[in-house]
């Protein structure tokens with residue numbers, strides 16, 4: 327559950343291309359990969375849970391600094407964040423539905439992308455049931471179900487159910503130090519032969535995006551967030567965005583041939 331990428335190379339190589347690379351199904355010329363928390367949404371749902379129901383913002387921010395400076399793995403600090411929350415899972419989801427809001431430009435971007443055959447693939451370090459609940463709430467369930475989501479997941483702790491006090495734990499997507507190494511999903515698309523390879527976009531805001539930052543043709547990094555600093559330090563070309571209306575305008579120009587991905591990577595504005 328929660329993963330569309332196959333961990334089994336033998337199974338992967340015998341499966342049809344569109345099963346292994348589901349975003350190719352409609353033969354798109356562009357694919358838009360995106361983070362969920364703090365990118366599609368205005369607040370990060372995991373940060374919200376940690377700050378309000380778990381060990382608090384100060385400890386969380388310290389952990390993020392440790393990841394950015396390379397002292398600790400994201401996986402480990404994220405596990406600690408989630409382990410600090412004992413609120414039943416259904417109550418966590420209720421809290422998030424009341425407090426998390428959608429990026430102001432995302433709905434318009436979503437419909438434009440669907441009209442123009444630009445598949446959106448959500449790559450998230452968050453947990454799939456929360457992402458599905460929030461997207462269903464924002465877009466309607468049928469619309470939300472059209473989005474491919476590759477993320478971490480949740481499972482009951484031994485002898486408990488998700489909705490018990492202390493009843494749930496995060497289940498990571500893969501064995502990487504990121505918990506979910508987002509490059510695993512992007513790289514098979516990036517490695518396609520040049521004449522079959524769509525142009526790849528990525529949008530993100532923070533430490534969960536470090537694994538994806540170097541993989542696509544154009545990276546949109548949320549203004550004034552951790553990912554901007556990281557891209558500058560690592561010399562990853564990027565452009566910033568405040569909300570998805572800016573992303574939409576840039577992607578429209580690229581699709582119309584008015585702007586190249588290279589010229590769009592203007593760095594910090």
Ligand SMILES: [Mg+2]
Nearest residue numbers: 361363364531
């Ligand atoms: Mg994020």
